[in-house]
Amino acid sequence: MALLYQPPEEIIEGTNIYLLGVNSVEFSLTKNKLDVSKILERQHVKPLAIVEGDNKDRYASKNRQLLSWLHLKEDTTEQMKKNVSYYLNQTDQKTNQKIDAFLNRERIGGDSGGLALVLSGKVKNGDLQNEHPIAITGSIDKNGDVKPIGALKEKIQIASISGISYMIIPSENKKEAIKIRKAINSNIQIFDVATIDEAIDVVEKINEK
Template sequence: MPIAAGFIAGAIMYLSLFMLYINDVMNGFIFIGLLLIFCFFTVILFFFLRKRKRQTRFFTSALSVLLILLAFDFQLLEYESATYTATGYMEPIDLLEDSGLYLLPVRIEPVAFIEDKEWLMEGFEAQNIDIYHIEPITNQDRYVSKNRWLAAFAGFTRDGMTEMEENLTSYGYSGLAFAEDFFELDNLKGNSAGLALGLKAMYDRGELQNAVPIGITGAIERDGTVSAVGGIREKLLTSEAEGFSHVILPELNFAEAHAAKQNESLDVEIHGVRDIEHAADVIRELNGSR
């Protein structure tokens, strides 16, 4: 019973601090610092009550919980300097010359230490960097980023580019010579180019013809299903700026894309697709060769 009570007490102490942290009441340094203080006082109480067996078990179990959670969250300190994420224009990529099938990357600029948003925007303008949006980083964002890093470090997840390449291979698009350099690019991350690469493979094999400039985004699964991606608003703005008449994107992102199109008063036509074959049919229809 004392052991269970100690576990519960340790969990309650942690959760009381965690709720304050995740709701931006305190920063990561205070959160980790208070966890350390809780651990310190638990050790002190354990020392003074060490001759009482029941209390010893209680404080040992409480301390165990606090130390485990402290170790789990200590990496948060690495993310404390992050203040904003800026997203902006990045030139679309046509890996096959004149295919008209464009990958839609998004420029992502992590910002650290800078709190003044206006000064930050002026800095981007001075460097001729076209920024669409600046989003403040919350403690929830930091916590999610930390957990993703831990999952990747432990080998539970793969990076987006590796996953995308493996899914394309599983679907039958392996050894894409035109994409070799793409997978080596350091400034691109994520899996949102999967659909475009699959369609380019079809184009490269002569299975698909295209004469219409089309922006394409979407992650591809092993069975060819197209899954949702981020940065939809930015990708539509880039497509509009480049003069693309159409954008093909995941059906799961269609509502978001439609709202962005209306809010930004864009002319580009959007097409939501379920899988890669559906996307290929859309391209054939746009080219009048269905």
């Protein structure tokens, strides 16, 4: 599987809150990473990473999807929708429509956009002021806690490539983020938060600068 650059997305225009996602492409007929690299090179595509998988990985992925279709496993995207709606129950209709449109997309790929959606809604609703582009990743639970996410290295790379100066991540990803930032020699300022309230405080402090 090749992990590719995906532009940070401002779900609600004018908020300067950018959600981070990673584009992935699976190569089922290739033998190794070198074969994938050659294919991408011919297409003038530079991957963020190439990850090797096996049949066990593919079957596990398919089984998770089947369980989701059969409603035997809780859909993380659906849970994210419930959590985001809970924290934005006082937003205006247009804001809710834009967030709902994002949540109803066919391929979201997890729940790591929860924190960005909540902060976007609060900025749009006038509960929070933000004048600086901030990249945000982190899932949230019903208690307002910010939970860890995956593909952190690729998300830090995407934020850095895009020229965003600030990034908010879950506290549980802090140690990993410090190592990644040093390894890729990025100047992006990374703030870690454990709760939605902490994330709001970070946004306010960034705007005091």
